[in-house]
């Protein structure tokens with residue numbers, strides 16, 4: 001039920017035409033198609049700089065590097081996110097310092113984050129999880145007081161604003177992902193870095209292309225992190241349809257919340273709270289339930305596809321230099337994150353759902369989650 005690719009043959013024809021244009025203009029790595037998409041993003045988001053990159057992951061790595069994160073530094077990061085939020089830190093030779101979450105939003109808890117700051121902290125990396133921003137007002141205060149840059153993982157929040165500021169460029173620099181399941185979807189891997197600051201932008205521009213300052217003059221070690229022209233061409237088309245598709249996601253989310261209340265389910269199928277001042281692009285519609293895996297299997301038997309983002313926390317991933325987080329201590333160190341990993345369930349919210357689909361999903365859930373709490377046995 002994951003909606004990726006063109007919706008219908010008419011849209012497929014548009015994609016093929018756009019790819020044909022990219023071929024005709026020799027726009028393969030960066031080039032005119034990526035320029036066009038970058039300009040459209042700058043205008044839409046109101047950011048000074050937008051750089052098309054090869055993926056959200058590469059975007060995060062370049063963004064961290066652009067604010068100076070390097071070997072031995074510490075980066076404060078939520079204990080719960082997609083893997084690459086933290087793997088990029090380790091790949092830069094830096095150390096992820098995991099932080100527990102706000103229980104309402106499952107985004108990083110700013111109060112806990114401040115207690116983790118040390119003399120080696122080089123950045124704070126909040127994740128705008130599921131499509132709304134983390135508590136950026138609180139994080140910005142900490143950032144200003146402590147002179148520590150904020151790099152935003154906005155992979156799930158393209159086009160989201162908090163207090164009039166665009167996710168990705170509320171802090172110092174941020175990265176989006178256009179992986180095909182994201183709200184703005186490429187036809188493969190692609191991402192974008194945005195920022196307002198010219199100095200950071202100059203670093204990003206170079207780091208994206210092997211640290212080349214021009215004319216094969218390399219003053220820093222960068223990567224090959226360019227966006228393909230094909231992706232730029234497809235993304236320009238996708239951007240034109242974003243509002244229409246976001247409106248459907250909003251409608252679906254509203255319908256879910258309404259149906260949950262109608263069925264008096266909100267204490268057993270618990271939707272997340274909202275970050276004050278943030279819009280929501282509903283990259284995922286998340287509820288928390290007990291016996292999550294069983295509920296998910298029983299939904300699948302009824303033909304309802306749900307997802308788990310994510311089944312484990314980042315400190316549980318042994319390759320993320322987690323020596324300082326023994327598995328026996330995780331429940332005590334990260335109680336909110338560990339509990340979320342057992343309980344979150346993502347219900348389908350994408351733009352191909354029809355009106356009434358969310359209500360049917362909630363009816364099925366009401367059926368499964370018995371009145372007296374706990375899940376009904378059998379079928």
Ligand SMILES: *Cc1c(COP(=O)(O)O)cnc(C)c1O
Pocket residue numbers: 055056057058081082084085127153155156176177178179189190191
């Ligand atoms: C998708 C995602 C990424 C990685 O983006 P890619 O484009 O797949 O590399 C990073 N962080 C979060 C929170 C994501 O959802």
